[in-house]
Amino acid sequence: MRADPFFLHGAVRAVQSFQPDAHVLLRRATRMRRSRDFRETVSTGNRAGRPRLVVHVLEGGESSDLSPNVGFIVSSAVGGSVVRHRVTRQLRHIMWQQVESLPEGMRVVVRALPAAATATSVELETDVVKALKRLGVTQGVTANG
RNA sequence: CGAGUUGACCGGGCGGCCGCGACAUAGCAGGUGACUGUGUAUGUCGAGGAAAGUCCGGGCUCCAUACGGCAGGGUGGUGGGUAACGCCCACCCGGGGAAACCCGCGGGACAGUGCCACAGAGAACAGACCGCUGCCGGUGUUUACACCGGUGGUAAGGGUGAAACGGUGGUGUAAGAGACCACCAGCGCGUUGGGUGACCUUCGCGGCUUGGUAAACCCCACCUGGAGCAAGGUCAAGAGGUGCCGUCUUCGGAUUGCACUGCGCAGACGUUCGAGGACUGCCCGUCCGAGUCUGCGGGUAGACCGCAUGAGGCCAUCGGCAACGGUGGUCCUAGAGGGAUGGUCGCCGCCGAUCUUCGGAUCGGCACAGAACCCGGCUUAUAGGUCGGCUCGCCUG
DSSP states (O other), X not given: OOOOHHHHHHHHHHHHHHSTTGGGGSGGGGBOOOHHHHHHHHHHSEEEEOSSEEEEEEOXXXXXXXXXXXXXXXXXXXXXXXXXXXHXXXXXXHHHHHGGGSOTTOEEEEEEOGGGGGOOHHHHHHHHHHHHHHTTSSOOOOTTO
């Protein structure tokens, strides 16, 4: 019924052994931190809006390395501290699944709108996937298919 | 049982699956090795009672060892607890309540200064509007009495106010008044007894009486150095600058290495005739001292330690009214770094609505809120729930 985890892990290990330095690009390095990156991506990049969030995308600039950069903007208009943290965590988990299909050097900023406070993770994932697909970045495949 | 009052506690539970962070073991990769790294596996752990506000108090770190005076700031019944506190406990005093109990920003208003709206005649060495009353004059033909005017007296009565300069009764008087007397209240002085103390209490004497506001200035007593984990420490890297050695050279320079420094430019002041800094401000005093300050432009901010064993939790026992303390046993329970704790499914719990064959079913909801060096408090937010103490009332025995 369910997929064999040992088989999957074995396959991943086989792949990673051939590309030993590719995994460094994920996780922490993928997080956008500098305010300059946010400013450039939001002001000069392409944009796709949904009722609950806006996705900004900027193709790899001159100073970018190979890893895609992902940042989040959740302002106090969304809600209190607890609500903002929950929305950020939901978006972070969603983007972790999308990062592998992003082009190299791509910079993505997801800005949450106030309607995101009451949305479920499925709704947020649908919004992110549709926005990325409309921007022509990914093929639009959710994690669960 | 009901009404009230008060204290303590919980703050959804159990189990899958996909993810995230930390640690341990194993694996894998690198290394002679110590060890380092990790898209790996397994296991364990992973937000709160307020994590919040950042309002107090400490630990810890650096500044000089934190010392004197003034200023500034804080606290304010008494005794105790504590590392300390503005916190806690017990008691005292005042106020509220039938009671349990609750509330108090609870030193000083004869050291001084200021302020007290509106109303009212008068509001701080009070005040004469109405009223009461003596004397003089006039009118009602006279006495008596009444009225009018003038000139005095009077704070007992009316009215205003949050507050009107003790209360009741008498003596006294033209009318009155602590003017005088008795009792009461309050104040001051002495005194008896109790208490560590705040204070309570007994008796006597005195002058007859003195407003509120100190969260206005102020006075008194006591406390108080500053900055904060982005503290602070170690390591790595480091554009550039200066000096030296070597090499090349078109003699302008370029470049390798080593050492020192730790960005560049401009201006001001200064090196024993002492700039500037440290002790928050000023003074005194002491110490450091060759750079410091200002403006403009730029660069970097990586890793590790600090960092979770602590004034720690729980249980028992002893001391204490209690806060709390002593002794013994036992437990180890988050550690991120633009910052891990998210999602989903099942069952149960609670609440609401609808349907009901009264068995239940369906749908929706479950508060306030997210650790960031760590503790002790306070304050504020909080759906719902559990357990106890005490007071009053009713019923039963």
